[in-house]
Amino acid sequence: MKTISRKQRIVLNTLAALISILHIIPLYILITTAFKAPGDFSSMWALPEQISFENFVTAWERADLGLALFNSATITFFAAVLLIVCGSLAAYPLARRQTKLNKFVYIFFIAIMIVPPLTVLVPLYQMVVDWGLMNTRSVAVFNNVAAFLSMTIFLYAGFIRATIPKELEEAAKIDGAGTLTIFFKIVFPLLKPITATVLIISCVYIWNDFQFAIFFLQDSSVQTLTVALNSFFGENTSNLSLVAAASLIALLPMTILFLVLQRFFIEGLSQGSIK
Amino acid sequence: MNKVESLDKNLAAAKTKKPKVKNKKESSLWIMYLPALAFIFIFIVFPFISGLRISFTDWDGFSQTMNFVGLDQYTRMFSDPTTWLVAGNTLLYGVGSTFFQMTIGLLYAMLLVQSIKMKAITRTIVYLPVIISPLIMGYIWYFMFAYQGGAINDLVMALGFERMNLLNNPSLNPWIIVFINTYQFVGISMIIFLAGLQSISKEYYEAARMDGASKLAQFKNITIPLLMPSITINVVLNIIGGLKLFDVIIALTGGGPGNASQSMSTFMYTLYFDRQDAGYAATQGVLMVALILVITVTAVIYLRRKEVEA
Numbered sequence: 282m283k284t285i286s287r288k289q290r291i292v293l294n295t296l297a298a299l300i301s302i303l304h305i306i307p308l309y310i311l312i313t314t315a316f317k318a319p320g321d322f323s324s325m326w327a328l329p330e331q332i333s334f335e336n337f338v339t340a341w342e343r344a345d346l347g348l349a350l351f352n353s354a355t356i357t358f359f360a361a362v363l364l365i366v367c368g369s370l371a372a373y374p375l376a377r378r379q380t381k382l383n384k385f386v387y388i389f390f391i392a393i394m395i396v397p398p399l400t401v402l403v404p405l406y407q408m409v410v411d412w413g414l415m416n417t418r419s420v421a422v423f424n425n426v427a428a429f430l431s432m433t434i435f436l437y438a439g440f441i442r443a444t445i446p447k448e449l450e451e452a453a454k455i456d457g458a459g460t461l462t463i464f465f466k467i468v469f470p471l472l473k474p475i476t477a478t479v480l481i482i483s484c485v486y487i488w489n490d491f492q493f494a495i496f497f498l499q500d501s502s503v504q505t506l507t508v509a510l511n512s513f514f515g516e517n518t519s520n521l522s523l524v525a526a527a528s529l530i531a532l533l534p535m536t537i538l539f540l541v542l543q544r545f546f547i548e549g550l551s552q553g554s555i556k
Numbered sequence: 557m558n559k560v561e562s563l564d565k566n567l568a569a570a571k572t573k574k575p576k577v578k579n580k581k582e583s584s585l586w587i588m589y590l591p592a593l594a595f596i597f598i599f600i601v602f603p604f605i606s607g608l609r610i611s612f613t614d615w616d617g618f619s620q621t622m623n624f625v626g627l628d629q630y631t632r633m634f635s636d637p638t639t640w641l642v643a644g645n646t647l648l649y650g651v652g653s654t655f656f657q658m659t660i661g662l663l664y665a666m667l668l669v670q671s672i673k674m675k676a677i678t679r680t681i682v683y684l685p686v687i688i689s690p691l692i693m694g695y696i697w698y699f700m701f702a703y704q705g706g707a708i709n710d711l712v713m714a715l716g717f718e719r720m721n722l723l724n725n726p727s728l729n730p731w732i733i734v735f736i737n738t739y740q741f742v743g744i745s746m747i748i749f750l751a752g753l754q755s756i757s758k759e760y761y762e763a764a765r766m767d768g769a770s771k772l773a774q775f776k777n778i779t780i781p782l783l784m785p786s787i788t789i790n791v792v793l794n795i796i797g798g799l800k801l802f803d804v805i806i807a808l809t810g811g812g813p814g815n816a817s818q819s820m821s822t823f824m825y826t827l828y829f830d831r832q833d834a835g836y837a838a839t840q841g842v843l844m845v846a847l848i849l850v851i852t853v854t855a856v857i858y859l860r861r862k863e864v865e866a
Contacts, residue, residue: 297674373588395852399802492802
């Protein structure tokens, strides 16, 4: 396209600014509401008369957000590690060896993405109770791994096909290295960019998980942030400032992660979509 | 003669032997996807199969016994008016949000692919809601739509109108859910379209301009056909996401008023946990998988054909 004129530039910049303002309004409302002192009943549009952290302190204590943060972080960490190990291991033969079996298995993994988590809920619930996994952090880890594994394999397989040269493994094979050694010593380090993408996307996904958590983590000792927020919201519909403060605490870790590592989000999504 | 023959034999043996060794080594690679398969089978495939079994029973979700009732739950499902209301909502959430997300996402991408100053910050702001939990997104919009002290009603009253009961309106609520889902995930569509637009060579547009093609003709004959792969991935991601919608509904309307904004996911949740109707919940689950499967496969086949034509 030819370079745009100054006049066009002004119009386009104004348009972009308008879009930004429209999109930021809900977040602005969330922030002003959260920082208002308990007696401040001014409109949500108005900035707080004075910035108060009282809502944050109250919400933190009453919703036990410290514990919920710890639970969410533990579940997210272990699920992400399992996802990366199982996902990259599985993607490697599927991307490299185009046998009939492998093609079938790959399509199977992708097709699983269609199954909505809630349709397996009824029998899964029974199974979890039978196995004594109810109200354990492990069950949340396993469920999230199973739910996000297809996407992980899809991202890894695409990356391996496009960027890892076959000659590399052949050279290693001549040296007599076994398949697993080749994978962990030679291939896996080369997967760093896509591992970063998988890590970030899956962290957000697992951190925000509510569908599984609400069923399997009902005990307050294992509640994640979403479950804690859900019951806190139920108790405080008349005190929206408290809910706003609790929500803000819950979304802060992932927002910081996103703003710092934005590049990997965008690249991962773009890579997956061009192929 | 004998010598040559044996040499031939050796050669033939070597030929058949070599691939065999290689095959053995390669086939052992399936061990690498065993852990992944184990996860999927234990937590998705087996429960799914026993869900099929439960859909033919009257199980209440906690008793040790369940009675096999044949197709009773299925005839009940098809004659239940709520099924069609909820399936209709689910379709609206899937197809409706996909339509808005893609239209708006493409417009945003076409604006933000230009080299303007506001480009980076606007992209970040539009994308930011994607990482926020849909549950919290529901609360945030509750602040906007609430009857008492909600941000929208504040504006409405400042302008001198009566405040509106926005969240208690059966015909409006499903559209509010579509709107919020679109607001939250339009960023994904935008990013995918941006990547697609950037991969289109500028030469096409230059050639078209020299031929005197209008902007609209360029859009129709260059941009859209070359964006087909981005369109496919967008449709699939958005439709699957929309059809599974759960968190934001629980947070904002709880499926109400009545069942007016219920999706198949929230309906199953209600049936299982509030009404102890596990058998029926499983039957609704079967219908949901069938619905998602049919819609996604149809969309993919249609779009792939378009991609080939392009």
